[in-house]
Amino acid sequence: MKKCPNCHQPVTPGSTFCENCGFDLRQAPVKPKRTRRQHVSDKPAKHPKWLNRIVWTILAVAVVVVATLAYSFYNKQAGKEQQVANMADMITNNQSNDLAKVMVSDNPNLKITGDTVQPLLTYARHHQGYAKSLQRELMNTGETSDQTFKLETDGHTMLIFPIYKLRVRTMHPVLTTNVANATLEANGSPLVTAKNDHFTYTAGPLFPGHYTFKLSGSRSKATASVNLMKNNDVHKQVSLITTDTPTGKDETTDSQDTSNDEQPTADDKSTTSSDQTGKDASDLSDRDQEGINAASDEYDFDVDDNTYTVSVPADNMLEIKAYDKDSGQHEGTFRYDQIHDIVSQYNPDTNKFETDD
Known part of the structure; x- marks a missing residue:
């Protein structure tokens, strides 16, 4: 039903004036009719589904690329x-x-x-x-x-x-001494005082590395320089046993070659079991074993595969000759600098001792 736009009361269809308020109905605005096409165009436009998939795919690829670049950058700058x-x-x-x-x-x-x-x-x-x-x-x-x-x-x-x-892996070397009341030191730091003349002490835990163990606070002196670097060094036996001499110096019994030649002789290059036997490392002194172990560490051979002779060509210098246990063949001649803990091997081509650097 048509209503008066002024008083909103029903009016008779075709009337010129409102029967209620007298409003001239001819002045009322006419509302245009909307076409079907207009109804359709008023609806919001929809994006095609394929376009949405492309957008999301691009975003996913971008995230993966950024993550990969970030991981690569981290690995180069601060990764493992x-x-x-x-x-x-x-x-x-x-x-x-x-x-x-x-x-x-x-x-x-x-x-x-x-x-x-x-x-x-x-x-x-x-x-x-x-x-x-x-x-x-x-x-x-x-x-x-x-x-x-x-x-x-x-x-x-x-x-x-x-x-x-x-x-x-921490180290726990076992120190022994025959000097009562002497202080056992490691790299200058006191560890313990020997309670008797057959004293054994398990040191540690110590950080792996090079150590100089010695006695102090006593007229008797003994020193042992060792490397505690391997799994089998964890409980390494370190001897600070000493025998005093009238001069006050330590006297140790070593199996040594009495020769003080600076270089090996030609015979050393082809010595066999018939003219050279050597001894097992375990039968030599702690000092000699230290030199043998140092050579084994540096030149990667098994200590138990050879026999050895050890000489002293200069102060604080050990010369170690290794012979194959089975054939007696001379395997090599090494020198161990006890002060600087440096091992060198004799090179017959240059007639010199050379390091492996």
Whole structure:
């Protein structure tokens, strides 16, 4: 029903004036009719489904690319490879305090500090290839071949990227002395005072590395320089047994070649069991065994495969000749600098002792 636009009361169809208020209905605006096409065009336009799929696909690919680039960048800047390289650099560059921060101990009684790790840095200075070997082995297997250091995860960055530290196997060398009331020292630090003249003491936990053990506080003197770097060094036997002489110097009984030749003779190159037998390393003195072990570490041979003779061509210098146990064939001649912990091997081509660097 039509209504008056002025009073909104019903009016008769075809009326010119409103019967209620008299409003001139001819003045009322006429509402245009809407066509079907107009109804259709008023509806919001819809995007095709294929277009939506393309947009989402592009966004997904972009996210994957960004994530891949971010992961690659992190690995180059602070990932496993870079963290291990940093550890090796700390050893090479003598960064003791920084190195201590990336170490954890297998023994809670060892507090790892810049001072604690010094024996390892001393060892690395005299074995210049050690840091690179450590880096390579940690990347390949996560553990050094000497089973001394093992890579492990210690938390994550941004809850995703692992933070690595080195778990160290601590050393517990067994020291023996026959001097009562003498103080046993390790690298200048006192460990314990001997209670009797047949005293045995298990030191540690000690950080792996190079150590000089000695007696102090007594007229009797004894010194032993050892490397505690391998799994079988954990309980290494260290002798501080001494025999006093009238001069006050230590006297030890060693199996030594009395020759003081600076270079090996031609005969040394082809000696067989008929003219040279040598002795097992275990039958030699602790000092001689130290030199043999140092040569074994540096030139990667099994100590038990050979027999040995040891001579002293110069002060604080051991010359070690190795012979195959089965054939008696001369396997090599080495020199061990006890002061600097450096091993060299005789090269018959140059007629000189040369290091493996």
